[in-house]
Amino acid sequence: MSNIIVAQSGGPTSAINASLIGVVRAARESETYDKIYGALHGISGVINEDFLDMTDLSDDVIIRTPASYLGSCRVKMPMVSPEDETYKKVFEIFGKYDVGAFFYIGGNDSMDTVDKLSKYAKLIGSNIRFAGVPKTIDNDLVNIDHTPGYGSAAKFIASTMLEIGYDTAVYEAQCVTIVEIMGRNAGWLTAAAALARNEYNPTPQLVYLPEVNHSVDEFIDDVKRVLEKTNNVVVAVSEGMKDKDGNYLTASDAKEDKFGHAQLSGVGKYLESVVIDRLGIKCRSVELNILQRCAGHMASETDLSEAENLGWYAVEKTIEGNTGFMASIKRVDKVDGIMDLDASVKDEYSVSFYMVELDSIANQERCVPRNWINEAGNDVTDEMLDYIRPLIQGEMEISYKNGLPIYTPIPHLTSNYTCNKANQIL
Amino acid sequence: MSNIIVAQSGGPTSAINASLIGVVRAARESETYDKIYGALHGISGVINEDFLDMTDLSDDVIIRTPASYLGSCRVKMPMVSPEDETYKKVFEIFGKYDVGAFFYIGGNDSMDTVDKLSKYAKLIGSNIRFAGVPKTIDNDLVNIDHTPGYGSAAKFIASTMLEIGYDTAVYEAQCVTIVEIMGRNAGWLTAAAALARNEYNPTPQLVYLPEVNHSVDEFIDDVKRVLEKTNNVVVAVSEGMKDKDGNYLTASDAKEDKFGHAQLSGVGKYLESVVIDRLGIKCRSVELNILQRCAGHMASETDLSEAENLGWYAVEKTIEGNTGFMASIKRVDKVDGIMDLDASVKDEYSVSFYMVELDSIANQERCVPRNWINEAGNDVTDEMLDYIRPLIQGEMEISYKNGLPIYTPIPHLTSNYTCNKANQIL
Secondary structure, eight states, rough: OEEEEEEEOOOOOOSSSHHHHHHHHHHHHHHSEEEEEEEHHHHHHHHOEEEEOTTTOOOGGGGGGGGGGGGOOOOOOOOOTTTTHHHHHHHHHHHTTTTTEEEEEESSHHHHHHHHHHHHHHHHTOOOOOEEEOOOOOOSSSSSSSOHHEEEEHHHHHHHHHHHHHHHSSOOOOOOEEEESOOSOOOOOHHGGGGGOOSSOOOOOOOEEESSSSHHHHHHHHHHHHHHTTTTEEEEETTHHHHHHOBBOTTTTTTOOTTOOOOOOOOHHHHHHHHHHHSSSEEEEEEEETTTHHHHOOBHHHHHHHHHHHHHHHHHHTTTTOOOEEEEEHHHHHHHHOOOOOOOTTOOOOOEEEEEGOOOTTTOOOOOOGGGGGGGGGOOOHHHHHHGHHHOOOBBOEETTTTEEEOOEEEEEESOOOOOEEEEEO | EEEEEEEOOOOOSSSHHHHHHHHHHHHHHOOSSSEEEETTTTTHHHHOOOEEOOTTTGGGGGGGSOOOTOOOOOOOOOOOOOTTTTHHHHHHHHHHEEEEEEEESHHHHHHHHHHHHHHHHHHHHHEEEEEEEEETTTOOSSSSOOOOTTTHHHHHHHHHHHHHHHHHHHHOOOOOEEEEEEEEOHHHHGGGGGGOOOOOOOOOOOOOOOOOOOOHHHHHHEEEEHTTTEEEEEEEEEETTTTTTOBBBTHHHHOOTTTOOOOOOOOOHHHHHHHHEEEEEHHEEEOOOOOHOOOOGGHHHHHHHHHHHHHEEEEHHHHEEEEEEOEEEEEOOOOOOOOOSSSSTTTOOEEEEEEEHHHHHHOOOOOOGGGGGTSSSSSSSSHHHHGGGOOOOOOOOOOOTEEEEOOOOGGGGGGOOOSSSHHHHH
């Protein structure tokens, strides 16, 4: 038997801890792995021997605790070379802790790290196994149907858009509400806003993704057209919406303020000022910001369940002898061909897992296909919505204490956290 | 028997529909009132005879549906005069519909409307009864312990701050996160952010209310001091935070952008640019915006329950012959004097209702007492937190469909809404 190290990296999501628990539980149930070490702050925690012994972890709340239980980092590993000191150090530590497998839960950069570590292992003839478990709310990884974390963010966005639809509908006066959603280059998150529409709620009437460029004139024309039918216009816009020349629609390149500070307004604030200026009606912009990725109380049960199972799958595949792969998700087509995406949406959807080559993932970005965006580029198609809808299904049961959701304390924030150096856990 | 009209006004909250249901249920159970008319868009709906017959309403979901079921308006009634055409018209309609009582659920301006209507009634010798049922997330009405709507907004703010605490804690690098919360002149909502602190989460470390002025230098000094202890600083700031001269700390008076549009950045974006400029570290600002008042999925059960009971109470008091009052909330002191505000916080807290004079409410604003803010003016005291904590207790059971919370459709948005003119309901 050997031990494993698991770590997390990249931006927080509501699902990244579910994958962590999947890895921990699978390793514990296996007859291959013994101790389970969580490295704090990603690969940095390996280099610093900053480990948490998770072998006997029995906390179920971690699954639905947002952000990274083990902390994160934004470390880019150097080019693989047999003489590189970083790799030497990392593998020395792997040896010291009798590590048989390393699991890295993260996004694009994290998959790059796993790829490099597995290539270095091959180079030096190490038989340590390396697996990547993907997560990113952006849903922009290639070779995967959708990424863990996306479904929960999409659920928060769609639910919040529905509530914004209620909020903005109460007055009779003309009003435009612009909701800015994350996504610099890919519009997956913004597309989820359209799920808020139902038989009585027509908002958001306009949805702009970064995949299609728009002039400000076109945007204003679109808004005017909607205003002919209703006084309440809600617009969902990706932070990465671009003008006809491919430049971000933002006021960030505007003049500095009286103190010389650069104005940091994004596209939402920018379009707000344009609507007020050009149409002379009330306009408000709302930026969902980091709430999209940390609203654990609104996590998708489908998302968290898949995230956990993907962690399990990664561990099982290393036990079978595989290394240098990312655990990926495939959507299983129905036998009868047609999916009924209405009330029984969840029953009709299922996924299977498979392994993909790590170097097929790194440094690539998956955007929304042009045919999932309408011709005018100001809305998404039903095909797009049918793709997202199953991912937001189901709710986690949340317990509350003193009026607030109960989450698991982050280890490095707790005063009784004493395992912050390896010599304390061995 | 006579009929009643109920209407809603002012900004949306998560609790305003609970008061509506309270009024409807109490009127229905009474032997005094017969038909229950909901006027759409506040007092405008009375003037336009835009009524919805709510007598047989049996939808429980409205209670936890955010924003105003009946729509809202921002109409200011003219000075009371026996010759005024608006009052003549309104009372003519009251007569036409055999109205015995009018209930207005709203904030400061709505109480002013009720006050004026009841004074006009007295002037012309009408015995129609008028009652105000207060709501405002701002909690800035006088002569009430706290306003319905505040508790739910406070619960959303505190929960979101806790999740932001998780999100911001994952990295090791220095980072400042500024969260801008509603409140131009009163800091009640921003104070709720401090409820996110617990035995492991120290954020937000700084809390700025509009009640105490601050120079930018003082703010930067505060942030520096916190950075000496931790790399993760979270700041809660009221949108109405002011500088030493009492001017709003905002970049809105900065120069215009390249298209001549005024920059609309609030205090959060402004302080973000100041931190980046002066401290050279990563800083992000998050504006909770209208999510604070429409997040029905995170409503406080205590808040909604009180809001409904307050509606009941108003109806009962009119049946007893009262008019021209606002239904108000008093916090009942415990017999043993000491409240245990820990796990059993909800059991230790109770309220009673009473009537207050309407003209004691209108055109006044209640701010946070100076002694509930610490001496440095950058945090709130335990007394402040003990005041808010009971108001955020308890959760509503939310049903979901297709991954989204189920709310009651807003009548004027539904295509099958046919009762939009009085002649259709009579």
